[in-house]
Amino acid sequence: MNCDLNVTTTLIKGTLHSVGSSSTDVAGQNTQGAYSTNWDVQTAFNDVTFDATTSKATAGSLHVQGSTSVTAGGQTQSFEGAADVNFPVN
Numbered sequence: 001m002n003c004d005l006n007v008t009t010t011l012i013k014g015t016l017h018s019v020g021s022s023s024t025d026v027a028g029q030n031t032q033g034a035y036s037t038n039w040d041v042q043t044a045f046n047d048v049t050f051d052a053t054t055s056k057a058t059a060g061s062l063h064v065q066g067s068t069s070v071t072a073g074g075q076t077q078s079f080e081g082a083a084d085v086n087f088p089v090n
Helices: none
Strands: 002-007 011-024 035-050 057-072 075-086
Antiparallel strands (some): 002 011, 035 057, 057 075
8 A cells, every 4th residue: 555645634635545456265276266356446635625613525626546356266357447526515
C-alpha cells in the first residue's frame, strides 16, 4: 500500500494506492478448491474540505478507480471500474 495523504481536521488531499494478491490451496494441491485474487485500487482525494462543526464534506472531489481478477475452479473473472464524487453531496 502506498499512501501520500495530507489529513487535517478540515482537509484531506493526496492519494492512496493498494495493490496486492492473495491465494490459497487445499492440502498443498492446486485443486478445484483453490483460489487466487489480485487487485489494484487507487483513490485520489482532491482537496476535500470539511465543515469543522458538522464534519460534512463541503468542497473538493474524490476519484476511485480499480481492477481485480479472481480465479477459482480453473476459471478467471476480471472486473474494473471507476467513480467520481464531487462535494458537497446533497
